[in-house]
Amino acid sequence: MTTLIYGAYGYTGERIARVAAKRGLDIIVAGRHGTKTRGLGVELGVESRVFEPSNANSSLNEVETVLNCAGPFEQTADPIVDACLDTGTAYLDITGELPVFEALAERDREAEEAGIPLLPGLGFDIVPTDCLACHLHDRLPDATQLRLGVEARTDVSGGTVASAVEHAGRGACIRRDGVLERATIGSHSQEIDFGNGSRNAGLLPLADVSTAYYTTGIENIETYMALPELATHTLQLTQPLSALLAVTPVKRTVQQLARWLVGSPSERGSVFVWGEASHGEETVCSRLETPDPYALTVNATTTALQRLNAMDTLPTGFETPAVVFDADFVLGLDGVEGFHDDPVTGSV
Numbered sequence: 001m002t003t004l005i006y007g008a009y010g011y012t013g014e015r016i017a018r019v020a021a022k023r024g025l026d027i028i029v030a031g032r033h034g035t036k037t038r039g040l041g042v043e044l045g046v047e048s049r050v051f052e053p054s055n056a057n058s059s060l061n062e063v064e065t066v067l068n069c070a071g072p073f074e075q076t077a078d079p080i081v082d083a084c085l086d087t088g089t090a091y092l093d094i095t096g097e098l099p100v101f102e103a104l105a106e107r108d109r110e111a112e113e114a115g116i117p118l119l120p121g122l123g124f125d126i127v128p129t130d131c132l133a134c135h136l137h138d139r140l141p142d143a144t145q146l147r148l149g150v151e152a153r154t155d156v157s158g159g160t161v162a163s164a165v166e167h168a169g170r171g172a173c174i175r176r177d178g179v180l181e182r183a184t185i186g187s188h189s190q191e192i193d194f195g196n197g198s199r200n201a202g203l204l205p206l207a208d209v210s211t212a213y214y215t216t217g218i219e220n221i222e223t224y225m226a227l228p229e230l231a232t233h234t235l236q237l238t239q240p241l242s243a244l245l246a247v248t249p250v251k252r253t254v255q256q257l258a259r260w261l262v263g264s265p266s267e268r269g270s271v272f273v274w275g276e277a278s279h280g281e282e283t284v285c286s287r288l289e290t291p292d293p294y295a296l297t298v299n300a301t302t303t304a305l306q307r308l309n310a311m312d313t314l315p316t317g318f319e320t321p322a323v324v325f326d327a328d329f330v331l332g333l334d335g336v337e338g339f340h341d342d343p344v345t346g347s348v
């Protein structure tokens, strides 16, 4: 299976391309910048292709799978998916952007008809939380409520900040009775035990509000992030200012600044992932600890490519990682121990 890695000279794309090449995967590196793309291709000893996302159609010959690593994905996913649908090429990416998941889910039937999978979210967002959601659903199949949260002790890349800015003007989001609703970032503040003592956490728009719904069918979903109490109050007070980021020229300037100012992450952090599913009084709670998100992203994408390579036929339509590879997929990644399950509470 030949995989074209688009955005291959970005911070994350390059790390994925290097590990993919080392694991013997058949890859082509691609991106919009000629010198950077060709230079990486020469260094890794693989073919390179230079094109803009809007011209992807003519650049996918003899490619079975595209792995899109060029974000913000709200700017790149649509044109590349168009090309994948036209050419019958499987589409994978590492987005963590909620609107991108929703947009791709709407293209499920097109992908079914084209006979290809649309499999976004193969990075830290959303593999561990998606697998945890699936695990919680396995523990309590008739759950009607799901809450997921992360406590990250890590740095982020400029590209990740740029992608966060892409959506910052829109606030948080929860799913209620199957429908997405707007909410205030940092609201619903509460104490959550992520596995190392209680921490203050508030609502943050993690993409699981979209994906966990497709993975589990649970219709009420909230996502949290551990935040110092001061940060929660600051986020609530500055929410009106975030509307400025909905103005495109302001957003593009802040994104450019982020790319200049934010250095490479140290890659020494770890992340605590928490989830709770309930049905009436009955509740199950499980936790996971993962290594640094960038290391996990590189491992998850390259492992996913190997797993897809080994399949006789690929799935078709919109898919989530836990549905394609199951809840235990995350447990096979370096540095991830098993799920830590609390006993069921409230059962009769």
Ligand SMILES: NC(=O)c1ccc[n+]([C@@H]2O[C@H](COP(=O)([O-])OP(=O)(O)OC[C@H]3O[C@@H](n4cnc5c(N)ncnc54)[C@H](OP(=O)(O)O)[C@@H]3O)[C@@H](O)[C@H]2O)c1
Residues within 6 Å of the ligand: 007, 008, 009, 010, 011, 012, 013, 031, 032, 033, 052, 053, 069, 070, 071, 072, 073, 075, 076, 094, 095, 096, 121, 122, 123, 124, 125, 126, 157, 158, 159, 160, 161, 163, 164, 259, 293, 294, 297
């Ligand atoms: N799911 C996860 O957990 C996870 C983990 C890591 C990263 N990510 C996401 O992956 C993306 C890349 O992150 P990064 O750390 O690699 O950032 P980065 O170093 O800034 O790299 C971004 C790459 O995307 C390309 N790109 C951006 N906009 C483009 C466009 N409109 N058309 C074509 N190419 C475009 C860039 O090319 P130019 O330099 O030519 O602009 C560059 O190659 C971000 O959206 C980030 O949030 C997600």
